[in-house]
Amino acid sequence: MTLDANLQKAAEDAIDSQVKILAKSGIYATGASAVAIDPNSGAVLAMVSEPSYDPNRFSKGISTADWNQIINNKNHPMQNRTIASMYPPGSLFKVVTGAAALEAKVMSPTERIFDSGKHWLVDKRNAQGEAFGWIDFYEALEKSDNVYFYEMGRRLGIDKLSQMAREFGLGKPTGIDLAGEADGNVASEEYKKKVFDQDWYLGETMDAAIGQSYTLTTPIQMAMVYSSIANGGFKYQPYLVNRIDKLDGSPLKIYSPKRVGSLPVSKATLDDIHTGLRMVMSKDGTGGMLFHDYPVSIAGKSGTAETNGLDNGWFVAYAPFDKPEIVVLCMFEHSGFGADSAAPVVKEIMDAYFHFGKYAKSAASKDSGTGGKS
Numbered sequence: 001m002t003l004d005a006n007l008q009k010a011a012e013d014a015i016d017s018q019v020k021i022l023a024k025s026g027i028y029a030t031g032a033s034a035v036a037i038d039p040n041s042g043a044v045l046a047m048v049s050e051p052s053y054d055p056n057r058f059s060k061g062i063s064t065a066d067w068n069q070i071i072n073n074k075n076h077p078m079q080n081r082t083i084a085s086m087y088p089p090g091s092l093f094k095v096v097t098g099a100a101a102l103e104a105k106v107m108s109p110t111e112r113i114f115d116s117g118k119h120w121l122v123d124k125r126n127a128q129g130e131a132f133g134w135i136d137f138y139e140a141l142e143k144s145d146n147v148y149f150y151e152m153g154r155r156l157g158i159d160k161l162s163q164m165a166r167e168f169g170l171g172k173p174t175g176i177d178l179a180g181e182a183d184g185n186v187a188s189e190e191y192k193k194k195v196f197d198q199d200w201y202l203g204e205t206m207d208a209a210i211g212q213s214y215t216l217t218t219p220i221q222m223a224m225v226y227s228s229i230a231n232g233g234f235k236y237q238p239y240l241v242n243r244i245d246k247l248d249g250s251p252l253k254i255y256s257p258k259r260v261g262s263l264p265v266s267k268a269t270l271d272d273i274h275t276g277l278r279m280v281m282s283k284d285g286t287g288g289m290l291f292h293d294y295p296v297s298i299a300g301k302s303g304t305a306e307t308n309g310l311d312n313g314w315f316v317a318y319a320p321f322d323k324p325e326i327v328v329l330c331m332f333e334h335s336g337f338g339a340d341s342a343a344p345v346v347k348e349i350m351d352a353y354f355h356f357g358k359y360a361k362s363a364a365s366k367d368s369g370t371g372g373k374s
Contacts (some may be wrong), residue, residue, distance in 0.1 A: 002043035002242050007036060010352030013331070014345045019050065021344075022185060022335055025348035029161040031333040033081035033219045034345055036353070039227035039318060039327050041178065041257035042236030044176070049081040052345040083174075083181045086216035087331065090305030091144045092314050092336070093165075093211030096275050097152050098137060100164035102269045106155035109137040110136060115147040122203045125148055127304060127337075140284045141276030146210050154208025158200060161208055162188040167264050168225050170217055175237040175260070184221055187214035187235065209362055211305055223329040226301075226316045228275070230324035233263040277301055278321055286339050287315070290347050296354055297321035300346070302339040313344045319354070326353050 011034045022029055035121060036046040052074065057066045070077055101107050116126060117131035124133075124144045132139070140148035153161060165171065171186035185191065187208040189200040207213040220238060228235050239260040242254045263270075276298035281291040286302040300317030316329040317337045328349045335341035352359045 001019065002038075002045065002240055003047070004045045005038075005353050007046040007349065008048070008268040011048045011345070011349050013038065014200055014348035015048055016346075018332070018341065018345050021333075022341060023298055027335050027341070029335040029341070030075050031081050032083070032331065032345075034328070034337075034349065035219055035223045035328040036349055037084050037223050037238060037327045039230040039236075039324050039328075040072060042224075042227070042238045043242075043257070044238055045326065046242050047082050047240075049079070051075050051077040053077045056304070071191055074234065080178070080180060081333075082219045083176060083178055084218065086182050086184050087309060087312050087314075087333075088213075088215060089211040089217045089222055089302035089303035089310070091146075091211055092316060093217075093221050093301040094141060094144070094149050094209075095208045095225065095277070095301065096165050096168050096170070097156070097159075097161060098273055098276070099233055099263070099265045099269055100161050101156045101167075102137070102272060103164070104156055104160055105267055107137070107152055111114065111273075112136045113148060113151055115145055115146070115251050119147050119150045119154075119206065121154070124203065125205050130291055131243050137272065138276045138279055141273075141301070142279035144280075144286045149209045150206040154182070154202065155219045156191055156209070157203075158187070158205045158208060158238075161205065162186050164264075165215065167234055168228065169223055170215070170225070174218075174220055174224050175258075176220060177239050177241055180333050181217050181220070181311055184218055184322045185214060185216040188352050192193070194324075198349070211303065219329055220280050222314070222316065222331075224319060226329065227327045228263055229270065229326055230318040232267075232297075235261040235263065274299060274321075281317070287317070287343060289339065290343050291317070292346075293357055294319075294350075296350075298350070302337070302343065304337045307334075310334040311336050312339035315342035317346050317350060321351060326350070328353075 032050045034048045081249040112134045115132045164185045171180040244250045280286045283292040298319040303314035313335045316326040318324040328346045330342040330345040332341040351357045
């Protein structure tokens, strides 16, 4: 398999620890997932879905009591949240909006608009009522400003926004070699008419521009969106199996990375997005509290999206910034802002990959390379 055993354990431990930390502050997450991807191949280095269950219970025939404990758990431990649970992507989606708007040239990355805390046409506001004043695209990503992306969506229109979301791979399975992957959904005028037989409104375009509205994504889909950004615009199919051997140990089948397309986005636009995502990790960015002095140059994005009145927290990062070799994403259900709930898990997984902190190895190991692959 492509999984790195040490990284997998670090990811599992990080989520378990964060669940307990959140519970101590009165936040009871109903589920969480994390995934680490090699953006240059699509290989899955770690994948976690919580709550989980002990598969050893099935090895000799599971007891009725154990089976009932699993299937009666209201948080559905048998559902692989990384590939099968769908959530609004929140601010993680802003890279899609930015790519669409910059490519369509409805805005330039240096154009500044005035953020008074709400949009001037429709009363839609920033998440915590912030007002950032004059702000450009880079600063809007850095601070996860909503008003700027509302305006991007307004100028762009829902059709072009939906088209770019599909170009990034949203609204359909990634093709990972696991059963049960969900399609997700892309917000569009056509979808609303088909499902609700209702007209589309400007405010819904604005919602879609910040990853709300009818857009639903799986964690693996969003991980692949950021993998494509990290690697320069190439889309890979994520995979878990490197090879299958015969009983004598010789290879029966060897799998290799599968490129499934590329983004219709110029290098200039990707560079603008990279710059903004790097600023997210600066001292003033939404990821700065944990990552502004990280030992490896790193970029990423925080996200928070409401579902039924409760916030789901997202965080994604890739590193090293100049030549990314790992993308890590975490999603926490019903846990508040992603920078608070999901970011610590991403940092722990990054630490394990690069051998920082408690994962530090001998000086010789560090000198032999930065990667955590074994």
